[in-house]
Every structure is written in structure tokens, then in C-alpha cells.
Amino acid sequence: MNRYSIFSLLRNAVNYHQDWQRAWRSPDPKRAYDVVIVGGGGHGLATAYYLASECGIRNVAVVEKGWLGGGNTGRNTTIVRSNYLYDESAGIYEHALKLWEGLSQELNYNVMFSPRGLLHLAHNVHDMQEIGRRGSAIRLNGIDSEFVSPTQVKKMVPFINLDCRYPVMGALLQRRGGTARHDAVAWGYARSADALGVDIIQNCEVTGFRIENNTVTGVDTSRGMIGAEKVGCVVAGHCGVLAGMAGFRLPVESVPLQALVSEPVKPILDCVVMSGSVHAYISQSDKGELVIGAGSDLYNSYSQRGSFDIIEETVGPVVELYPIFSRMKMLRQWGGIVDVTVDRSPILGKTPVNNLFFNCGWGTGGFKATPGSGNVFAHSIARGEIHPIAEPFSIDRFNTGALIDEGAAAAVAH
Numbered sequence: 528m529n530r531y532s533i534f535s536l537l538r539n540a541v542n543y544h545q546d547w548q549r550a551w552r553s554p555d556p557k558r559a560y561d562v563v564i565v566g567g568g569g570h571g572l573a574t575a576y577y578l579a580s581e582c583g584i585r586n587v588a589v590v591e592k593g594w595l596g597g598g599n600t601g602r603n604t605t606i607v608r609s610n611y612l613y614d615e616s617a618g619i620y621e622h623a624l625k626l627w628e629g630l631s632q633e634l635n636y637n638v639m640f641s642p643r644g645l646l647h648l649a650h651n652v653h654d655m656q657e658i659g660r661r662g663s664a665i666r667l668n669g670i671d672s673e674f675v676s677p678t679q680v681k682k683m684v685p686f687i688n689l690d691c692r693y694p695v696m697g698a699l700l701q702r703r704g705g706t707a708r709h710d711a712v713a714w715g716y717a718r719s720a721d722a723l724g725v726d727i728i729q730n731c732e733v734t735g736f737r738i739e740n741n742t743v744t745g746v747d748t749s750r751g752m753i754g755a756e757k758v759g760c761v762v763a764g765h766c767g768v769l770a771g772m773a774g775f776r777l778p779v780e781s782v783p784l785q786a787l788v789s790e791p792v793k794p795i796l797d798c799v800v801m802s803g804s805v806h807a808y809i810s811q812s813d814k815g816e817l818v819i820g821a822g823s824d825l826y827n828s829y830s831q832r833g834s835f836d837i838i839e840e841t842v843g844p845v846v847e848l849y850p851i852f853s854r855m856k857m858l859r860q861w862g863g864i865v866d867v868t869v870d871r872s873p874i875l876g877k878t879p880v881n882n883l884f885f886n887c888g889w890g891t892g893g894f895k896a897t898p899g900s901g902n903v904f905a906h907s908i909a910r911g912e913i914h915p916i917a918e919p920f921s922i923d924r925f926n927t928g929a930l931i932d933e934g935a936a937a938a939v940a941h
């Protein structure tokens with residue numbers, strides 16, 4: 528793999544950038560692999576990378592039905608943080624945040640991680656109680672979190688309207704939170720995994736599982752059968768479909784979640800502002816666009832579009848809170864299909880089928896977890912034993928009742 532650096536940039540400039548090596552190969556599938564990962568989003572690619580880099584398993588394929596990052600990885604609003612309520616969540620999201628902090632260096636690929644600070648606004652007494660409880664829990668877990676007053680919020684976001692229909696009564700600030708470039712995360716993991724020998728196979732849809740004696744032995748795909756000792760499924764909103772193919776059901780609902788971006792403007796907002804109770808969160812991309820996230824649709828769907836009333840419900844509070852944005856034009860709107868569990872926490876681990884592992888249920892907030900999720904999932908697949916950080920997120924919790932209710936910290940209305 529060619530190392531990216533200022534020197535390689537200069538070297539290639541001499542040849543008018545004609546000689547850059549392809550970031551990853553496009554091989555035909557082999558007959559069999561040690562591990563097949565289904566789903567070429569950030570989590571699937573990260574899993575493949577850590578299997579090869581940390582677990583010594585390089586005979587790995589990532590099988591993606593479309594193109595890399597074409598699912599939720601390339602559709603999200605890129606917010607990264609670790610300020611969740613429960614210890615179990617703190618474990619996995621903070622593990623991820625620590626990996627984010629060194630990810631560009633590790634992958635030799637600029638994932639544009641930008642810890643610009645993240646505000647969670649409180650608009651009513653209930654919000655204040657929620658951030659009070661959560662902020663204290665976060666700090667007990669040794670994670671940075673600060674309560675800030677409306678005056679401090681105004682200092683960070685001078686054009687915010689504090690005294691509107693949704694008064695700002697305070698906020699929770701995580702300074703280490705921020706954003707990262709979503710495509711770059713997928714591409715960075717893909718490039719590094721490929722360099723370690725992982726086969727990345729795009730346009731290859733998994734249509735079924737080969738299962739003998741309740742043990743998975745391979746996957747049927749649109750490009751033929753591929754044998755596998757172990758299979759890891761990381762298909763987000765389509766996890767229910769894949770589980771159905773393997774003969775079991777998952778406690779998830781698939782719903783559209785939307786986002787929109789404005790025309791680009793000069794830098795005006797240098798932090799992320801989330802507002803769970805009014806269903807709007809906002810940041811500014813490096814290109815200058817306002818990136819606005821909405822609440823999820825109220826109905827189940829695989830449409831990847833989302834309904835118009837959600838846009839209205841989102842833009843209304845944005846204009847109320849930030850009147851200065853009222854005359855901006857919105858450029859694009861899109862949706863992704865998110866896999867939501869009843870406790871808004873992911874499912875990571877074993878399934879009723881031997882050697883078939885699932886990593887799903889990240890719902891509206893899995894981008895931030897990408898490195899941590901891939902890391903612990905890779906170790907779980909390699910060892911056949913679930914990594915301690917992932918253990919609380921087993922599917923069994925829906926039988927035992929040991930739910931990890933992150934409804935409030937998820938911050939997106941479901």
C-alpha cells in the first residue's frame with residue numbers, strides 16, 4: 528500500500544496525479560474464507576480491518592450488495608460522542624471515541640475527525656433533570672461532560688435564540704465530541720483492510736445462508752456460493768431480512784431516518800448542537816453546508832426516503848432556535864433505514880445459529896461507534912467468545928430483561 532503523505536502528494540503532482548494506486552482491489556470471490564462479513568458499511572469494514580490487523584485472520588471477505596458506505600454510513604450526520612447514560616454504553620462508546628482520536632494516523636487516511644465540542648440543549652424541566660442525571664453518570668464513568676448555562680451556550684453559539692418557543696435552560700457539553708467524515712471512514716478502513724489481504728467484494732448480495740447441523744457453512748450470493756467458517760452480519764436496517772434468511776427473528780424495527788443539508792455558507796457554527804426534545808440537530812460541514820438531522824419516521828419502511836412532514840417538523844424548530852438560518856436554501860434531503868431496538872442499544876454477538884454473529888440495532892446512532900463496534904466484534908468473531916465490552920449487548924437481554932435503556936441519550940426522537 529502506498530503511504531499517503533505530503534511527499535507522495537508532491538511525487539504524484541509531478542505526474543498530474545495519473546499514477547495513484549487504487550485504494551482497494553476488486554477481486555472475484557474465492558470459494559471459501561475463514562470469515563465472511565456481510566455488509567460493507569463502516570462497521571463491517573472496521574470488523575474486517577481489526578480481524579486482519581489485531582486478530583491475525585486475513586482470509587476474510589467483505590460482501591456488499593451495493594457500494595462501500597452506500598448504506599447508513601454514507602447517509603448519517605456524522606456526529607461522534609460518548610455521552611451515554613449507562614456503564615455498558617459508556618464502555619463501548621468511549622472505546623470507540625478513543626479509537627477515533629488516533630484513527631487517521633492508524634489508517635494513514637484522513638477521516639477528518641473533528642472534536643469541535645457538542646452541546647445537548649435542555650428546553651424544559653424534564654430535559655434539565657435528564658441531562659443532570661446523565662451528566663453525573665457520564666462523569667462517574669470518567670468521561671468528560673460539563674453542564675453549561677444559557678449564557679455559556681450563547682457564547683458558543685452567538686446567534687442562538689435562547690428565549691423562544693423552545694427556551695434554552697441549559698446544556699450538556701462534551702468537548703471531545705464532534706464530527707468525522709463518513710465516507711472517509713469507510714474508505715480508510717477498506718484501504719487498510721485490503722492492504723492486509725481482505726477481499727472486498729461489491730455488487731454482491733447475500734441471498735441466503737448455508738446451514739448444516741445448526742452451524743453456518745457459507746452464504747449464497749448473487750455471485751455464487753461462498754463458503755465460510757464464520758459469518759458476521761453487519762447490515763444495519765436490513766438485519767431483520769438477513770435474520771429471516773437464517774431462520775430467526777430479531778427484536779428490531781426498521782424505519783427511515785432523514786437528514787438534510789443547506790447551501791454552503793462561510794463558517795458560522797464551530798460546534799455541534801443537538802436538541803433531542805425538538806427533534807433537530809445541526810453542525811456545519813467543512814464545505815460550509817449546515818448538516819441537519821431529523822427525527823425518524825413513525826412507520827416501518829425500507830424506502831430510504833422518509834416523509835415530508837418530518838422535514839417540516841425539523842426545519843420549524845431550527846428556524847425558531849436559529850432565526851438567522853430562516854432564509855437559507857436547503858440543497859439536498861435523503862433517508863437511511865435504521866434498525867431500532869426497544870432500548871435504543873445495539874445487538875452484538877452470537878445468534879441461535881453456530882458461528883453466525885450479528886452486529887446490528889445501532890439505530891439512529893451507530894456512526895460514532897464504528898471503530899469500537901468493529902474492534903470488539905472482530906475479537907468476538909475471532910475468539911468465538913464475546914468481547915467483555917460487547918457482552919451486555921447480547922440478544923439474550925430481551926429474554927432476561929437486562930435492557931440498556933438509552934432512549935434519552937439517543938437524542939433522536941423515535
Ligand SMILES: Cc1cc2nc3c(=O)[nH]c(=O)nc-3n(C[C@H](O)[C@H](O)[C@H](O)COP(=O)(O)OP(=O)(O)OC[C@H]3O[C@@H](n4cnc5c(N)ncnc54)[C@H](O)[C@@H]3O)c2cc1C
Pocket residue numbers: 565566567568569570571590591592593594595596597598599600601602603604605606607731732733734761762763764765769784785786820861862863864865889890891892893894895896
Ligand atoms: C439520516 C441519518 C443520520 C444519522 N446520524 C448519525 C449521527 O449523527 N451519528 C451517529 O453516530 N449515527 C448516525 N446515524 C446512524 C448511523 O449512520 C448507523 O448506525 C451506522 O452508520 C451503521 O453502520 P453500519 O456499517 O452498521 O451500516 P450501513 O452503513 O448501513 O452498512 C450496511 C451495509 O449492508 C449492506 N447490505 C444490506 N443487505 C445486504 C445483503 N443482503 N448482502 C450484502 N450486503 C447487504 C448495505 O448495502 C449496506 O452498505 C444516522 C443514520 C441516518 C440514516
